[in-house]
Amino acid sequence: MSANSASVGRSKQELETPALCLDLQLYRRNVRRMVDFIIGQCGIAWRPHMKGQKAPELAHELLAAGAIGVTCATVYEAEDLAEAGVNDILVANQVAGRHKLARLARLARRAWILTATDSLAHLELLSAAAQTEGVVLPVLVELDVGMNRCGVPPGEPAVELARAACRTPGIRFAGLMAWEGHTLLFEGEEKRQAIHDAIRSLVNSAELCRAAGLPVERVSCSGSGTFLHSGELEGVTEIQAGGGAFCDLNYRKWGLENDYAITVVTRIVSRPTPTRIIVDGGFKTMSSQHGPPRPIGLGPLKSLVLSAEHGILELEQPDTERQVGDLVEFIPGYTDSTVCLHDELCVLEDGRVSAIWGIPGRSGRR
Ligand SMILES: Cc1ncc(COP(=O)(O)O)c(C=O)c1O
Numbered sequence: 001m002s003a004n005s006a007s008v009g010r011s012k013q014e015l016e017t018p019a020l021c022l023d024l025q026l027y028r029r030n031v032r033r034m035v036d037f038i039i040g041q042c043g044i045a046w047r048p049h050m051k052g053q054k055a056p057e058l059a060h061e062l063l064a065a066g067a068i069g070v071t072c073a074t075v076y077e078a079e080d081l082a083e084a085g086v087n088d089i090l091v092a093n094q095v096a097g098r099h100k101l102a103r104l105a106r107l108a109r110r111a112w113i114l115t116a117t118d119s120l121a122h123l124e125l126l127s128a129a130a131q132t133e134g135v136v137l138p139v140l141v142e143l144d145v146g147m148n149r150c151g152v153p154p155g156e157p158a159v160e161l162a163r164a165a166c167r168t169p170g171i172r173f174a175g176l177m178a179w180e181g182h183t184l185l186f187e188g189e190e191k192r193q194a195i196h197d198a199i200r201s202l203v204n205s206a207e208l209c210r211a212a213g214l215p216v217e218r219v220s221c222s223g224s225g226t227f228l229h230s231g232e233l234e235g236v237t238e239i240q241a242g243g244g245a246f247c248d249l250n251y252r253k254w255g256l257e258n259d260y261a262i263t264v265v266t267r268i269v270s271r272p273t274p275t276r277i278i279v280d281g282g283f284k285t286m287s288s289q290h291g292p293p294r295p296i297g298l299g300p301l302k303s304l305v306l307s308a309e310h311g312i313l314e315l316e317q318p319d320t321e322r323q324v325g326d327l328v329e330f331i332p333g334y335t336d337s338t339v340c341l342h343d344e345l346c347v348l349e350d351g352r353v354s355a356i357w358g359i360p361g362r363s364g365r366r
Pocket of ligand 1: 240
C-alpha cells in the first residue's frame with residue numbers, strides 16, 4: 001500500500017509528505033500548448049519523451065492529445081509502458097548487454113518498438129537479438145549533431161551506417177535521429193542558430209541517404225528546450241520533446257513558457273529560529289542536479305540546504321506566519337532528476353487528490 005493511497009478525495013493539506021504532486025489541469029494545458037505548436041503550427045508528428053514523466057497514465061494522456069507514440073530512454077521504461085497498452089515506442093538509446101537486448105527484442109513481439117544504433121558493432125548485437133527472438137527491429141541511425149554523446153557524424157558516416165542497416169538481417173532501417181542537447185546552453189539568436197545548424201546537419205544527412213536510394217521514413221529529434229526552433233525547419237518528421245509537459249525551473253530557463261505542473265509538497269517539522277524553516281524533504285525527495293528547487297510563496301532565501309530527509313531553508317527576513325505542520329511546496333529545479341526519486345505521483349485537480357499513479361520504469365524489476 002502506498003503512502004498516499006488513502007488520500008484520494010482529500011485536500012492537498014492532508015497529504016502524507018513529502019509528496020510528488022501533479023496538477024493535472026496545468027499538465028493538460030502544457031500538453032495542449034505543445035500539441036498546438038508541434039502538430040498544429042509546424043505540422044510535425046509528436047513523440048514525447050517519457051524518461052522524466054514515466055507514468056503510463058501520462059503516456060495515455062499524451063496519446064489522447066495527439067502524440068503518435070512515445071520516446072523512452074531505457075528498455076525498462078518501454079516495458080512498463082508497453083505493459084500498460086502503449087504500443088508505439090522509440091527507445092532512443094543504444095541498448096547493450098545480452099539480457100537487455102533480449103528484453104528489447106521480446107518487447108517487439110508485444111508492441112511496435114523502434115530503437116537507435118550508432119555503430120556496426122552495435123547493429124550486429126541488435127541483429128543477433130532480433131534473429132534469436134524471430135522479430136524484425138526497426139532502427140534509427142543516431143547522429144551526433146554536436147552534443148558529443150552517442151551518434152555517428154552527420155553526412156557520409158550516417159549514410160554508410162544506414163546502408164549497413166538496410167542489409168542487416170533482423171533489422172529494418174527506419175530513418176535518422178539526433179538530440180541537439182548541447183544547444184540548451186546557448187541563449188537568444190545564438191541558440192536559434194545552434195539549433196538550426198544541428199537540425200540542418202540531420203536533415204541534410206537524411207537527404208544524402210535518400211539520394212543513395214535508402215528509405216528514410218523518419219527524422220526524429222529535439223527536446224522541450226529546443227523544439228520551438230527546430231520546429232521552424234523543414235525535414236523533421238517527429239519531435240521528441242516531453243519533459244516540457246511537466247515544466248520546471250530548467251525548462252523555463254531554456255525558454256519554454258509552460259506552467260509548473262509538478263511540485264514537491266513538504267511539511268514544516270521545525271522552526272528553530274524566526275529565519276529558519278525545516279521541512280521533511282531533502283535530497284532523497286528533491287534533486288539539485290541542474291539547479292535547486294524553489295519554494296513557493298516564501299520570501300527571498302539566504303540559503304537552501306538539502307540533507308537526506310531535511311530541507312533547511314534560511315530566509316533573508318524573519319517569518320512568524322509559518323508553523324510546524326504547515327506545507328511548503330517546491331518547484332523542482334529539474335523534474336527528470338526529481339520524479340525518479342519517487343514511487344508515486346499524487347494527482348491534484350482543483351486542489352484535491354483525484355488519483356495516485358505509480359512511477360514505474362526506474363529499475364527494470366519485474
Ligand atoms: C534522445 C533525447 N531526445 C530528446 C530529449 C529531450 O527530452 P525532454 O523534452 O524531456 O527534455 C532528450 C533529453 O535528454 C534525449 O536524450
